[in-house]
Amino acid sequence: MxxxxxxxxxxxxxxxxxxxxxxxxxxxxxxxxxxxxxxxxxxxxxxxxxxxxAGYTPPPTGPDAVAAAVLEELIASGREFTCTAIPDGSTERSVTVMLQVANKRGRIRSVGKDTFGNTVWQAVSA
Structure with missing residues (x-):
């Protein structure tokens, strides 16, 4: 349509x-x-x-919607994860930006690096 x-x-x-x-x-x-x-x-x-x-963030669509849903599940689980656990978004930087936004909003924090140099993230306890 x-x-x-x-x-x-x-x-x-x-x-x-x-x-x-x-x-x-x-x-x-x-x-x-x-x-x-x-x-x-x-x-x-x-x-x-x-x-x-204006304070509006358009909801993710397509591959970004899938990546955002996986990120939400990882945050809700409370377990540690890296960017490799999240499927690729619509651009090279989509997942990176999603992680940066979640970090700036205080939803996740860096807890170290894995053996490949990827940042390890974990949900911040409420």
Whole structure:
């Protein structure tokens, strides 16, 4: 199902809250992130910045959704893990970014390195 036709907006015409609403609406039809950015008159990087500043993080999709689900299971288990326990995301850095975000939010912490030099992570107890 493709997104219904809607007018293309000028960048200055929307507030950050309206951009988030438009993003959510277009994403609900499965419109890819890059296409949403173009439709709203932004580059992908600029749209990411606007969404982040508005306090919105788009939910992961495709391979990133699978990687995020595995990361959540590993955190919930409380056992130690490395990035190799998480399937590849949509880009080379997807899993790295997910781990960095979880670490910054205080959900996981580094507990050392494995024999291959990978960081070993563990959930932070509540």
């Amino acid at each position: 493709s997104a219904p036709t809607r007018q293309r907006f000028e960048r200055a015409a929307l507030t950050p809250t309206e951009i988030v609403d438009e993003y959510k609406w277009l994403a609900s039809f499965g419109t890819p992130h890059g296409r949403i950015a173009a439709r709203l008159g932004y580059t992908v990087a600029a749209l990411d910045t606007v969404l982040r500043r």
